[in-house]
Amino acid sequence: MTASADSVSVGKATATGRRGEVSRTARQDRARVSKPGESMNSWQSKLRPYLFIAPLVILSGIFIYYCIGFTVATSFTDWDGISDEMDFIGLRNYAKLLTPGSVFWTALKNNIIFMVVTVVIQAGLGLLLAVILKERLRGSNVFKAIFFMPIAMAPVIIAAIFRIIMDPNVGAINEALRFLHLDFLAQSWLGDPKIALYSICAINIFEWMGFSMIIYYAGLMSISEDIYEAAKIDGCGFWNTLFRITIPNLSGTTNTLILLGIVGSLKTFDIVIQTTGGGPGRSTEFLNTYLYKAGVQQFNGGLSAAIGVMVLIIAVILSIVQVIVNNRANR
């Protein structure tokens, strides 16, 4: 019997090295001696890792892959999203989607504008505040806690608060502007097609700026203090230090934030559906709101699935890039 009590790999050396082989056998013997009751055949130990990953694979992997397969399959049909009936219609949904000037392109454009605006401002503000907070001024923990707090709050509730605040009549923003005699700045923040998308960006920035801040803060903490001391001795001023030392040293963090920003933009749904629902017109339509409305409200499950496939393609590419970036950071 070539019993192996451990499917646990013990260091890279043991897997290949000869010395490892010896110690492994010795360990197996001991394990066998100490636990005679437990029959350890190789069949069982080979199976063990699969038992450890089984709950995750079943609950998460199979569920998500089933949903993805379902989406891909129905994207070639005229399914209404409710009944069991569907007919194969080939690529007609995709053709409709990709027609120049279609809603899909508007939604994609909005997603991209949203992504660029929020990522840049969140990163910029986050870095600024992280640099200040790192100075450990009196009360900096309180500031940090408040800037970070929206992350714990539901986006849909924050969006609801902003929906009232941004209301042209009863909203606090316009009230404040009128109070300051700046009436000309008062806007229909979510009702004007020209600015509604940027109002949604602002809500997102409120929600997620703390995310960038906290990640930059952690990044700043990992930069050696010696570098700053050296820079000081060399007579580097504040701005020089910021642009020549701090920002270059945080480039990995910045890349991560850009990536997570793209992922976040692709997931954006709650804020939009709560504030504008994609309107006025299609001026704030996002991929997810378009998909949701097509499937749930307009009974066009097939088209909705085709949008889903487009989102999935982008998402899977992003996930893989994310894992690669993560692995590089781990090294």
Place this chain on the structure above:
Amino acid sequence: MKRKTSTTVIMYVVLFFFLIIWLFPIVTAITKSLQVGGFSSYQSVITNPDVHYFRVVFNSLFIALVTAVVVVFITSLAGFAFSKMKFAGQNVIYVAMLACMAVPIASVTMPLFFTIKTFGLTNTYLGMIIPLVAFNALQMLLLWRNYFDGIPNEIIEAARVDGCSTWRIYLRILMPISTPMIATTGVLTFVYSWNEYLIPLLLIRDESKYTVTLASTYFMETRSQTPEMVAQEYAALILMTIPSIIVYLISQKWLQSGITAGAVKS
């Protein structure tokens, strides 16, 4: 490092400027909710006959808690296997799982709804918990695997020599030393599940199963603009946010470490 006084002043000015912006929505909501009739707006939300406030909070709490426990359990087990065991297909399965990490729940709206309906799980806790577990688990798997990669193999080797089974190593040795990681992934999953809106929106029609996110939109349905209605809307939103703020105050540290662990590795 010594600082000039002027630098300190500028820093405080910047901090307070943004503090005002970040407090503005909350402070506005609180003052406006009290402006008309004081606490009566809160009272009318709490005594709403259709959506019971405490019931709604309980629903969210229950769902988020169960999801967090399940996710921590299954992802720590799998993270352990992916990090410390060797088996055929290991990398393929791991990559296949993480390939879905950026998949938005919204992109699979239709199958999600249809599948849960087919199994008769609409309007149930289980119907919400299953997709929440599925979609939250992947990020936590990444965190657990990275974490176990940092745990020295010698710990496991030593336990093995002492005759511990793999299961015992996981339960009696690794889990007790991993309490910070359990807290981090647990809190992160809890907050994400608590804040989820699309899943209850798709699956719940029965008001007794409403979550706080769904209940908040219930109170927003009224398009009325009278000061009384605005006050009540704000009151409802504040009431729905209070549990989140309490959770935040308790778990801030773990939430921060979870967010940073996902993005930067020290």
